[in-house]
Amino acid sequence: MFLRRLRDTNPGLASAAVRLHQEGRVRANTYLLDLDALAANAAAEVAEAERHGLELYVMSKQFGRNPDALRTIAAAGIDRAVAVDVQGMEAVRRSGTRIGHVGHLVQPHRGAQDAVVAAEPEVVTVFNTEIAARIGAAARRAGRVQDVLLRVRGPEDTYYFGHAGGFPAGEIEKAAAQVEAVGNLRVAGVTNFPCMLADAATRTVKATRNFATLTGAAERLRAAGFEITQVNAPGTTSAGTFAEQARLGATHVEPGNGLHGTTPLHLFDEGQPEVPAIVYVSEVSHFDGDDAYAFAAGYYVDKVLGDYRLTAIVGRDGDAGVLDVETADAGAIHYYCRIPGARARGVRVGDSVVFCFRPQVFVTRGRTQAVAGVRTGTLDLRGVYDVEARPADGVA
Structure with a gap:
């Protein structure tokens, strides 16, 4: 392709x-x-993210979490990684890369919670109060407060098979209160996926209904008094999507294939x-x-x-x-x-x-x-x- x-x-x-x-x-x-190309690609994304006030987490599963690639990308300015699962977290840590976000797609399983907290991620995504309770207990044992993102789900949102789940958008305030009641957890933000998808008919990358669910949940939580610092909007992300993601209310995005130039936008627009x-x-x-x-x-x-x-x-x-x-x-x-x-x-x-x-x-x-x-x-x-x-x- x-x-x-x-x-x-x-x-x-x-x-x-x-x-x-x-x-x-x-x-x-x-x-x-190609480390030269990766460095240039990452630098272009860092510059574009800075123009729009976005924070970046590198998604490295697509390139096998290669340590030399991760170190090159970190040197270019993206020094924190997202790990979609616990195995990814362990692999990323072997390169010395900081963990920014755990649980983006796959929740930490039973027995993994202490390792997740020990990795000192900036945020951990939770889909329900049961997972939150595990992370909270591990944070308590570690003597720290762990920031979490609530995975939010709207009734009209669409997902790839096996990706669905999260707190109902209509009850997000109640969910946030229940999560913080666990103890040693702080609700720092919300996430959903996919927030951006390619449209082959128009040859563009567009926001999905999931994005509106995400930003709506953030607004409701802020109105309820929660200090929401992260609106994490992943999906088909590259420098060419940052302006739209920021305009719609994202604070954090997670480039993966974009870093090695293999997103649909790179086929739609040769100027990327x-x-x-x-x-x-x-x-x-x-x-x-x-x-x-x-x-x-x-x-x-x-x-x-x-x-x-x-x-x-x-x-x-x-x-x-x-x-x-x-x-x-x-x-x-x-x-x-x-x-x-x-x-x-x-x-x-x-x-x-x-x-x-x-x-x-x-x-x-x-x-x-x-x-x-x-x-x-x-x-x-x-x-x-x-x-x-x-x-x-x-x-x-």
């Missing part, structure tokens, strides 16, 4: 991926991150400042007749705009061409991707296969690796990590 934009705006990453793979320095099944900063590197394993098969254990495309034609750069040098690629149906195990008719195109076993799509690395069996110096041509390759940000150097 993003291969053309990669070749137009950051061709050095594509050529670096082929070169490093052919030299044996990057293995198949690796997401390669972020460029693609991540590619998936594979290689041709074998042939079946005229079709080539490429390793795909780390393959996962977030099809936010539905199905589309998938292509990849295939070859061994600067003459590598772009070929169509086929994948297994949704729900299947991705052992391989198929490159139809590859033999007639001169493809050989061992050729590099480089994709650029909208990833969700944390749900795959892939690795991540970062490289600096793409823009200068002096490549500085960093360590290999698994999707939990553990070192994977030397692992086959």
